[in-house]
Amino acid sequence: MPTVEDPPLPLGLRSTPAGVSRDVPVAPRTVIDDFLDEQQRLTAVETFSRWHEDRPPAQSKYYAALLPAAPPGPGEQYAFEVDLDRCSGCKACVTACHALNGLDDDETFRDVGLLIGGTAALPVIQHVTTACHHCLEPACATACPVDAYEKSPVTGIVKHLDDQCIGCQYCMLACPYDVPKYHAGKGIVRKCDLCSSRLAVGEAPACVQACPHEAIRIRVVNVADVIADSESRQFLPGAPDPQFTLPTTTYITNRVFPRNVIPADYHTPRREHAHWSLIVMLVLTQLSVGAFAVEFWLTSQWRTWWGGSTTPISSLGEVPAVTALLLGLLALGAATLHLGRPLLAYRAVIGLAHSWLSREIVAFGVFAMCAALYATAGAWGPWIAAEGPTAVLPWVGLAVVATGLAGVFCSVMIYDYTQRPFWNGLDTAIKFFGTTVTLGATTVLLALVVSRWLQVDATSSLLAAQGPRLCRVLAVATLIKLGWEQRILTALFDRTLSPKRRSAQLLVGALRPVLGWRIGLGVVGGVLLPWALLSMPAAAWSPVETGVLAACGLSSLAVVLGEFAERYLFFAAVVANRMPGGLST
């Protein structure tokens, strides 16, 4: 019987059975042990579970009305329809998609953004659920170098082939809606496939099943209607222009959105990821192509065709070409580091018909082979290096330059295709070809000076003539390039927060130190030091004085580092297109 007074500490804590001898050196069982055992016993199945029988999906009684009555016919496809008046922002769709599709960790194929705006009298707050729009012209598929995307001709679903993906992530840059998501652990991209396997058996996609407010439906849409709808460009406030990919999702509402509606993350600065392997790849391929091009320009007998003087190919020696080759190969090596599954990079040949990345990979592949042949010509015997009209080497040289420049052009188009204003074709072309010229000139100059200084090559006759010329090329190209790059800063005066103004704000904000280095290195290495070299007497070039060597070395170093900084900014300051995002801090 209980007492009000506290009893003494109990002996009853031990639950050892009476028959067990106390002096056996075994820890006696306590009630705690009993409780711990009980805690680990899972009994829900024995006690309760009864649903062992097979049944049709129970939830179908609710979602049946959210699916189309018939599959798409010719000229039609499946599409999401989102009733914004029913989207309350609970985000159950995001978690249900994650759970019912077995996604990993924090992987999600659906997002919920937020639009705000309106007036004091009538403020507007609107959540927007969004996933893949299964576009008529999916940019992901066009961009993919390995054809890892398929758009079903019957359902219109844009499906990603996980086993085909090489993890280049170009689709992520190309999709204006930020749909494909990289899975670092697997080295591939994955994305929403509209739960095609569920639709195939008459079940609703996970998000449709799980939306408590029936805001998401699957509709069969007419392709012609999707195109017609895109004409007005009014896909969703704050969303990218639908005319690029023709997204099929329909957002419906009875509300009239005020004109000032913006995404909740509109003012959140978004510093993009700087892809270091891509930075290295772009700068060094352009250096390599530039070095070959400059060398070709200096030595080419083609110049005699319009009355120039001939410089024998052999007179430059092998140092510039070998240097260019090695750096070019290093660049291509760096590029593969960017891939989630680099061993499958060879698959990139199959996207040639549509993918600029595929074209770039092929162009630089051929470039590397030609360059290797050209740079090692000495080893191939006199038949290749022979001079005169029958010579093979100049043709190889021409092929090196042509494929290299084609590769750089493909690089430009890769970024131009993403529709990001900071990466527009003209600006990108001037940057990439500018890098090609400046780094080409500085590399050849340094190679000549070093090899002459080391007395390994017979460049004496050349250097005095070509050294100053290369310095002038470097200085002029650098000035043009540096100037053009800073044009983006004029966007700071844009009256709206345009994508370019966001880029400019990032450049003078979080990225200001890098911008400072970029300009400083460019001016010192590309302008001041070449100018100092030009002011040296011709005699200083032959034999090479230490001052010339030092100036050339410093110049090259600064110019190369400056270009790395420029390319870092190229990635870090870009503003991506995307669907309206949620509130973020």
Place this chain on the structure above:
Amino acid sequence: MSRTALPSQPVMPSWLHAADGPLTRELLLSPGDYGLGLLPNRARPDATTSMVCGYCATGCGLNVHLQDGVAVGLSPTTEYPVNLGMACPKGWEALEVLKAGDRATTPLLRNDRGRMEAVTWDAALTRMVGEFRRMKREHGPESVAFLSTGQIPTEEMALLGAVFKFGMGFVHCDSNTRQCMATTATAYKQSFGFDAPPYTYADFEESDALVFIGSNVCLAHPILWERVLRNRRRPEIVVIDPRRTETAMNATQHLAIAPKSDLVLFYGVARELIARNAIKPDFIAAHTTGFDEFAAFVEPYTVDVVVERSGLSAQQFHQFVDTIQHKQRVSFWWTMGVNQSYEGTRTAQAIINLALMTGNIGRPGTGANSITGQCNAMGSRSFGNITNLFGGRDFLKPEDRTEVASLLNIDAACIPTQNSLAYHEILEGILRGRIKGLWVIATNTAHSWINQSHAKDILSRLDFLVVQDMYHTTETAAMADLVLPAAGWGEKEGSIINAERRIGLLKKVVKAPGQSLADFWIFKAVAEYWGCGRMFDDWSSPEAVFRIVQRLSKGRPCDFSGIRGYKHIDDAGGVQWPYPSEQADDAQERRLFADGRFFHDDARARFIFEPPRAMPEPLTSKYPFVLLTGRGSAAQWHTQTRTAKSAVLRKLYPQSVYVEINPDDARQHAIAPHSLVTVASQRGELQARAFVTPTMQRGQLFIPMHYAETNQLTDSVFDPYSKQPSYKACAVRLSAVQ
């Protein structure tokens, strides 16, 4: 390049083009059977079982997918009458948060160097009991208190309340339901005679007009909003909230009143209804008392007064009154905007008065209905043995004590003859040195209590602080002398009572990590170590305690003695009280007061009223803004001890504290969107990101409660009747961070 050029599909070898393979198979789905539809291959269940979610008081049914008896996934239960196959993000991720790396897996005791050190259960309980015994011996039975929770099953609450008060002989305890439902419980008790939310969720679907007061139900209770959207009667939806919330966006009338002008508004509405003769005299005469006094009392609350205080237009006011007057079925729903106020009890009663005078109670689609916060707030209130003696009885009444003693087969002398102190009085007791030891169970005082710095200071003064929680990292556990590792939802059995009085089941479908134990077994062990274990021999398992609680409920308004055990609850899809053994029917929806009989002795409801008061902390030129607090998103729960453990949920809300600011206020204070700002009250300050949004009115700021900093600003003001903290409004200033 032609944009229309899509990959053609020539037949290619798989080394060049692989349409299938191990990566593809990872995301393949296959029939899940058991009515689940397609599921990921690797999570195909071999059985399923349904249980109730353990977050909020909506009380959704979740279908747990099992492999060899262990949960591998879940999906909402289609057949459960609450949620009809839906869940919010917290429910979907409920199993995920059990796997967190910071689960408490062994008792942790603070050693001489101040470090927490793993110890055995024996050492932990010996120390805990030793400390509490010493305190009781030296300072008496009022020297140790507990603060518990609305998050554990009724059986555990009942066992704790019985062990602590009847077995260990202590007096003072409270629960975090003080922070969410105390106001409504008090209001119902005074007005109806019992803490009895009268509604059933079907009322959402059957109303002609739904009035939401201080309730952003879209975010806080998405599944209840699901029920609103299933209403086919084209209802009028009135939202009374200073902020333009998601719910306000969906309203047909949004009354963006000035903060804390709700009481004036409702008195004005009552006056206008009386003036229009839009009341139900027959119902009032037959089933209520105090109406005449009430009618006289509201006389001064004219339209002009309401307009002046609330900032509404006369037209908005009249449209609202028209709605109540002309709609057949009007239901009133409120949440924390009412409850967490210095005059919340009277505000809730002002709403109840409107329902009573218009006869909007006891009929489908009507009611004065509080939407509760925590999953088992009602279990805590009715069977926690905290503020009330078991079953809503009174510690001060000898006949109640005798009844409980005989039902439990214990000596009536074990039952305290005084009431427990309320939460803030317990903290005050610590501050005054009268309470030396505190046992905190499944709540996070150091984060959630109002005027947080002060609360932390108070906790630091304790001689011995025991924290019993799933995680050893909560703000309160970090201050503890002893941490007891608790098993969580999904790792234990029991029942909980949701906001519509539906008793639902929790089941054990996951093995608890390490040495952690269900709170039930911890309480049993404490009883054993205290030496009163024999007193609870009958309390041998959660289901045995369920039967004891049923016994305690018999004859009370919350009688559910007719339930035939856990299996019955499971088969029925939850059972709403009242479910007495003598008149048990199998209706799935049940509402109170259909007969107009309330729980007071005279069976009449009371009109209760009191003049409104000004905000306790007036706005000044130094602190010119009203700070509102509340829920941030559906993916966050309270102090985030659980929801922050899901990687997916973490993606669904801002990771650090932010403050919502009106655009004009932002301009005036030179605050750029997304810049850092300082918000300061007399009690503390924080830095937050500015979210500039027209959904805020001028002069008001909003900060979500989930961030640890928020309660550094709030002011320790309490409703005098419910003792609930007034979280919703205090005076702050705002400045840009240079």
